[in-house]
Amino acid sequence: MSGAGFQAREIVDATVRALPIAAFTMGADARVRVWNKCAESILGWTPEECCGSSLPGLSEEQLAQIERVVLDDAGRLSYVQTSWAHKDGHSLPVSVAVARVPEMEAAEILAIGAVVDLTQTMALEQQLRMAQKMEAIGRLAGGVAHDFNNLLTVIGGYSDLLIAGADRSDKRTLEGLQAIADAAGRASALTRQLLAFSRRQTLQPRALDLNLLVSELANMLRRLIGEDIALALTLQPDAGTVVADPGQMEQVILNLVVNARDAMPEGGQVEIATSRIVWESDSDTTIPLVPGAYVKLMVKDTGLGIAPEVKERLFEPFFTTKPAGKGTGLGLSTVYGIVKQTGGEIIVESEPGRGAAFSIYLPRSSVQADANLPQASTAPGGMETILVCDDERRVCELIQSVLSANGYEVLLSVGAAEAMEIARERGGKFDLLLTDVMMPESSGVELAGRLLELAPGAKVLYMSAYSGSALAQQTGLPQDIAFLEKPFTPGALARKVREILDGK
Numbered sequence: 001m002s003g004a005g006f007q008a009r010e011i012v013d014a015t016v017r018a019l020p021i022a023a024f025t026m027g028a029d030a031r032v033r034v035w036n037k038c039a040e041s042i043l044g045w046t047p048e049e050c051c052g053s054s055l056p057g058l059s060e061e062q063l064a065q066i067e068r069v070v071l072d073d074a075g076r077l078s079y080v081q082t083s084w085a086h087k088d089g090h091s092l093p094v095s096v097a098v099a100r101v102p103e104m105e106a107a108e109i110l111a112i113g114a115v116v117d118l119t120q121t122m123a124l125e126q127q128l129r130m131a132q133k134m135e136a137i138g139r140l141a142g143g144v145a146h147d148f149n150n151l152l153t154v155i156g157g158y159s160d161l162l163i164a165g166a167d168r169s170d171k172r173t174l175e176g177l178q179a180i181a182d183a184a185g186r187a188s189a190l191t192r193q194l195l196a197f198s199r200r201q202t203l204q205p206r207a208l209d210l211n212l213l214v215s216e217l218a219n220m221l222r223r224l225i226g227e228d229i230a231l232a233l234t235l236q237p238d239a240g241t242v243v244a245d246p247g248q249m250e251q252v253i254l255n256l257v258v259n260a261r262d263a264m265p266e267g268g269q270v271e272i273a274t275s276r277i278v279w280e281s282d283s284d285t286t287i288p289l290v291p292g293a294y295v296k297l298m299v300k301d302t303g304l305g306i307a308p309e310v311k312e313r314l315f316e317p318f319f320t321t322k323p324a325g326k327g328t329g330l331g332l333s334t335v336y337g338i339v340k341q342t343g344g345e346i347i348v349e350s351e352p353g354r355g356a357a358f359s360i361y362l363p364r365s366s367v368q369a370d371a372n373l374p375q376a377s378t379a380p381g382g383m384e385t386i387l388v389c390d391d392e393r394r395v396c397e398l399i400q401s402v403l404s405a406n407g408y409e410v411l412l413s414v415g416a417a418e419a420m421e422i423a424r425e426r427g428g429k430f431d432l433l434l435t436d437v438m439m440p441e442s443s444g445v446e447l448a449g450r451l452l453e454l455a456p457g458a459k460v461l462y463m464s465a466y467s468g469s470a471l472a473q474q475t476g477l478p479q480d481i482a483f484l485e486k487p488f489t490p491g492a493l494a495r496k497v498r499e500i501l502d503g504k
Helices: 003-018 037-043 060-072 102-107 119-165 171-197 210-225 246-262 331-341 393-405 416-425 444-454 468-475 490-501
Strands: 022-026 032-035 077-085 091-100 111-117 206-209 229-235 241-244 268-279 292-301 345-350 356-365 385-389 409-413 432-436 459-464 483-485
Touching: 003 022, 003 032, 022 037, 037 111, 060 077, 060 091, 091 119, 119 171, 119 393, 119 490, 206 210, 206 246, 210 229, 210 246, 210 268, 210 292, 241 246, 241 356, 246 268, 246 292, 246 331, 246 356, 268 356, 331 345, 331 356, 385 393, 385 416, 385 444, 393 409, 393 490, 409 416, 416 444, 432 444, 432 490, 444 459, 459 490, 483 490
Parallel strands: 229 268, 385 409, 385 432, 432 459, 459 483
Antiparallel strands: 022 032, 022 111, 077 091, 091 111, 206 241, 268 292, 292 356, 345 356
């Protein structure tokens, strides 16, 4: 080797050893000349084990692929995405960048290569694909729930009215009506689960102590899981408070514990733990949390574990591994939606035969937990005039039946155009506009703006089969407006109307 070639090789060797990424050089005999410390840290093989040998941890086929790339693409940087066996035996997904350097052949260097570990990149890509998939499914689920809520408003509302006015001695009719009402209630519960998954349900958040919530649920949970499963509570005293809907968080805990119970047919242990977490910018990048303070709620079991192919679909609505008739497949999808809408993240860790741990991270709040829940108000009637507008005639007719029975004068309109016509005929003389938000001709917000020009003193109550938070995202409607979510009962409708008319 010439002096110039020797000097060039020494420069390249020193440069590759100092690189902050995993790098190596290969000679004309396809054997490793330099293997730097970063390569050792990623793949486990030491420079002493590698130099003078073929690239370690690769099969003959993989080695031949890299050699072909080097020989066929002289002078160009080429990439090979493959798996590379770590020294301890586990496999890493990697991208290998290699380039032949003809000018260095006199220095006995054929190629320079770099290895990038793709483990975290692929995990983040998988999370992104899952998030996009869940968002698409959520939009579909929310749309289905919206249409069903309109139908259930009519079915449930008329059932309640008929039951209230039925002959108490006609047992058969009463039982039939009650069966219809019960079925509407169960269907409404399913749509609430779909809205929870799609993050479009109405939440009533308040400062909440998760330790207190778990402690209050403990006795019921022990009865639920049975005597062959132990319930352990590991609650960090200063875990802190979160801003969440208490009822929805109860549902999250209940669904996760039921899921854990079903994964332990021969008994075991369920642990519910809370802890105080401060997430730093350099924490685990596979968990999509922004830096900040969190309360971690974990439900862990010693059950059968979850297979990788099941784990990928775990939060999809209607996906279940249970036998027919044993579940709706909405339990975990409901959990997912509630956690996301509350501003948190949920992470699942599980392997077949080694149990499962569901970890929920919720932003920690500095607000002191509130122990009091709001109480329902009574619903007296009135004599005011109410203009009702909805694009579903059956919904309009139900509202008219309920409010007329409570003494109000009801002006019925199917669609925005008819509402405008009625308002002009009446000279703007009405006290309350009760309107659906999403209608084909015109939104309820646009309609209210035009009608309030005719009746400046009138009040407005919006209603929709979407939640207020979902409408705020879609239409820009403020979340603090007067709002009634479908499906509603006749009593809830009458109470809300009276509250708005009384200025509450």
